[in-house]
Amino acid sequence: MKYIVEKDWLLRNLDDSKIRIVDCRFSLADKEQGRQEYEESHLPGAVFFDVVKDLSSTVKEHGGRHPFPNLPDFIHKLEQAGIDETVTIVAYDNGECSFAGRFWWLLHYLGHDKVYVLNGGFKQWRAANYPLSADIPSFEKVHFHSHIRPELLADIEEVKAVSAGKKAAILIDSREAKRYLGMEEPIDKKAGHIPGAINKPYIDGFSGGQFKPAEDQKERFKDVDPDKQIIVYCGSGITATPNFLALKEAGFDKVKLYLGSFSDWISYDDNIIE
Numbered sequence: 028m029k030y031i032v033e034k035d036w037l038l039r040n041l042d043d044s045k046i047r048i049v050d051c052r053f054s055l056a057d058k059e060q061g062r063q064e065y066e067e068s069h070l071p072g073a074v075f076f077d078v079v080k081d082l083s084s085t086v087k088e089h090g091g092r093h094p095f096p097n098l099p100d101f102i103h104k105l106e107q108a109g110i111d112e113t114v115t116i117v118a119y120d121n122g123e124c125s126f127a128g129r130f131w132w133l134l135h136y137l138g139h140d141k142v143y144v145l146n147g148g149f150k151q152w153r154a155a156n157y158p159l160s161a162d163i164p165s166f167e168k169v170h171f172h173s174h175i176r177p178e179l180l181a182d183i184e185e186v187k188a189v190s191a192g193k194k195a196a197i198l199i200d201s202r203e204a205k206r207y208l209g210m211e212e213p214i215d216k217k218a219g220h221i222p223g224a225i226n227k228p229y230i231d232g233f234s235g236g237q238f239k240p241a242e243d244q245k246e247r248f249k250d251v252d253p254d255k256q257i258i259v260y261c262g263s264g265i266t267a268t269p270n271f272l273a274l275k276e277a278g279f280d281k282v283k284l285y286l287g288s289f290s291d292w293i294s295y296d297d298n299i300i301e
Contacts, residue, residue: 028276030131031238032143034152037117041071041158047110047166048073049118051082051126052149055214061126070119070152071160074108078265082129089183089294091287092214092263093129101133102171109166115141122148122236125229128268132284138174144272146238181258181283183291187298189258190222196256198224201267202289209300214262217293219300221260225251229261229269238269244277253279260285260292 040046050073054060058079065075076082081104083093110116116134118127127144134142145152153159188194200207200220207226212218220226231247232239239247251257257279261267264286274282285291292298 053078053126068159091291111169119145124269125266181285200224201229201261201270222301232273244273260288
């Protein structure tokens with residue numbers, strides 16, 4: 028796989044000074060849980076990036092529940108962690124691939140190519156009795172040279188145009204079917220989906236806690252035209268990232284993330300909900 032690495036590979040390369048490991052564990056139910064788990068034990072040499080504090084910015088009227096981070100602040104945190112464009116990065120969460128996926132997407136947006144997500148995450152690493160540590164590493168500060176890739180990001184105006192049929196693209200809602208259909212909505216103030224979006228739950232890209240191989244991902248998206256622009260979204264730009272990853276693994280080139288996602292869409296009173 029192009030963007031997913033296996034735990035055995037990482038175990039063999041733990042002592043490589045040109046690899047940085049990033050712990051992205053997080054709980055939507057308890058925002059401090061990820062940091063607490065990291066301090067208790069993590070992969071040796073791993074630094075911690077918080078989904079709310081590091082991978083998002085302050086919630087405002089628009090922008091969704093996990094708005095686009097302040098890039099200078101995010102880059103500064105990368106530099107303090109010894110991360111520049113020359114190192115290989117492996118991000119992990121508990122295996123959901125969504126929090127690590129958010130980090131992975133942000134680094135690709137900044138122009139970093141050598142970024143990967145650990146298949147199975149922390150849970151399967153620990154289950155294999157692989158090394159863990161409670162030591163908090165420190166690295167010499169470096170300078171990160173970013174090369175922004177605007178083609179990876181869709182804004183509200185583009186999504187509006189696609190939803191209204193004024194622009195040709197495929198909208199993919201990555202949430203579970205019940206939320207997509209508006210049968211239940213445990214988080215956001217309104218239920219339903221962006222008009223015109225099809226439903227491809229991100230969880231369908233996994234089996235046994237592992238990210239499915241590329242051929243299985245191709246099968247998932249066999250009804251999606253690879254020649255068209257694709258825009259993925261979810262509730263707040265977190266769980267859409269495993270679908271973004273899956274599409275890239277499956278060979279789709281024209282993929283964008285609507286980072287504000289449904290929580291941003293419903294923040295505009297005139298936006299229609301299906």
